[in-house]
Amino acid sequence: MSLKKTISSLKLPHYKGTAGMAAVRMAVPKEVLLPMNMHSGQAAEPVVAAGDHVTVGQLIAREEGRNSAPVHATVSGTVKAIEPYAAGGRKTTAIRIESDGKMEKCPDLSIPEPTNLDEFLACVRESGVVGLGGAAFPVWAKLAAAQKSHISTVLINGAECEPFITSDHRVMLEHGDLIEKGIALLKRFLGSEEYIIGIEKNKPDAIAALTERFRDDPAVRVMPLDSVYPQGAKQVLLYNATGKVVGPGQRLASLGVIIINVTSLVKTAEFFTTGMPLVERIVTVEGSAVREPKNLIVPIGCSIRDLVEACGGLKEEPGKIIYGGAMMGKTVDTLDASVLKATNAVVIMNRKDAEKTKPSPCIHCGRCVAVCPLGLNPTAFARAMELEDEAARAAILQKEQVSLCMECGCCSYVCPAHRPLAENNSAARRFIRGWETAQKEKKEGSK
Ligand code: SF4
Ligand code: SF4
Structure with missing residues (x-):
């Protein structure tokens, strides 16, 4: 960088x-639906069950594992369900609370x-x-x-x-x-x-x-x-x-x-x-x-x-x-x-x-590289992602430091060819995370 x-x-x-x-x-609101992964680490673990009465601020899910965070009831009412939740990203569970409209505060706070x-x-x-x-x-x-x-x-x-x-x-x-x-x-x-x-x-x-x-x-x-x-x-x-x-x-x-x-x-x-x-x-x-x-x-x-x-x-x-x-x-x-x-x-x-404007072929103008606040090269990420050989792909992405990309979208914004660079960067970062985890597990397994 x-x-x-x-x-x-x-x-x-x-x-x-x-x-x-x-x-x-x-x-x-009539109800709230609180996913267990509203933080960047491991999902929280519910500590309530369907039918429980809860009050505002009451702990309903405890933190569990690395970089986790607890979740609290945000309305008073009844827990209706603990159910699968998938909107906007990773799959998780969520606690659904039907509000009683009283916004009664948890007495234990x-x-x-x-x-x-x-x-x-x-x-x-x-x-x-x-x-x-x-x-x-x-x-x-x-x-x-x-x-x-x-x-x-x-x-x-x-x-x-x-x-x-x-x-x-x-x-x-x-x-x-x-x-x-x-x-x-x-x-x-x-x-x-x-x-x-x-x-x-x-x-x-x-x-x-x-x-x-x-x-x-x-x-x-x-x-x-x-x-x-x-x-x-x-x-x-x-x-x-x-x-x-x-x-x-x-x-x-x-x-x-x-x-x-x-x-x-x-x-x-x-x-x-x-x-x-x-x-x-x-x-x-x-x-x-x-x-x-x-x-x-x-x-x-x-x-x-x-x-x-x-x-x-x-x-x-x-x-x-x-x-x-x-x-x-x-x-x-x-x-x-x-x-x-x-x-x-x-x-x-x-x-x-x-x-969305339809992307056209890259004209190699270099604007995406020039605008990147971290001096990264999103065209190199894009070329690497086209490689079928995963080891070769990973080697290039590591060399080009894709993990530093903060997905700010500046490169996509300036691209005159409307290349989907930010989406590609995001996919490349996911790939390299998965690759590095798999390599680590392989290494530990062979010990
Ligand atoms: S999305 Fe990544 S590569 Fe593109 S400008 Fe931002 S930091 Fe640089
Ligand atoms: S800004 Fe777009 S057209 Fe220009 S080099 Fe980057 S990807 Fe290619």
Whole structure:
């Protein structure tokens, strides 16, 4: 990876029409469906059964295995079923809860009072908070880096560089108190000296509000960043905010840095303020098919259909439904898919906007290589994926460092031939992960 002195990036149209809209609470949905894999690690394990009565914030699935996270009831009511769930990616099980409409709070909740780092991490673990900007990596696992090495700098990611999404923006405007509380917690338990809140310049109100809030705190710096995509990507933000570069296979923490999404920080702080684990979040609902785009406060596990209803319905037939933004978001094929912990936005495009231009042959213009913020070569990935010999394919993909690709989609965006580079990169990354796991298992089996 060779980050350039000036990292390549794109000037994208922002389409952030909801930025000025305060988040409004959606009506209590009739039911929620909570998948067990709303985080990046191993799926959670249900601890309730059909017929159980549950209350808001009650543990319904415990964390299980590596980088897992617990799941809590997001409405009060009755568990109707524990059933297979497949929308939007990996197959898993999900807990369906029929709401009683009361939103009765779990009586067992209490405000955590940790006294040292280990206790703090255990509490963060209980909160169920994961990377809420889309990554879904459990926050406790990220903060646990502080057990091994000193974290001198905490980068708080408020860049929100994707078009359409404004949920982090609203969080920064509406929950400055919790950002302050979150930083106070990190100061106390991680002992980090420097806190940088990176915000794109297209959010001047958030920059002004947080600059004013931390005016007398020399440890906290609000850093306005150019409004370019993918400013919020880990490697890009790190470089632009600190000048540091994380090498292949290197952990951020080894540089003394962690990056935490601003909403993740706020939800962590909320748990230490109210005792309520992660049960709701702000979701931006946008796109050409949506009648009244909004920022909604919604219980996790409600359906995209519920969001649409709260936005006055659809004005046109949906052509594409996306979790997240138009660049890095994942497509889902049904309005019945659940809002997940990391669902910062749902973008619903009409058929015309969703239409794909037919790809034509590569003209070897090199634009995809020039635009890649990490200096990768997506055409080499594409050529490798055409090889039938899997060992040869894997060798090229490893040499070209496909595993570094962050699937930002910049290469696809600039390709004049409309080659499906991002999709190909994603398939190549899946292939190499599977290949490397198989090789490791083969090696262990032959011992
Ligand atoms: S999707 Fe991957 S290869 Fe394409 S620009 Fe982004 S990081 Fe580079
Ligand atoms: S941008 Fe498209 S046409 Fe140009 S080299 Fe890359 S894949 Fe080929």
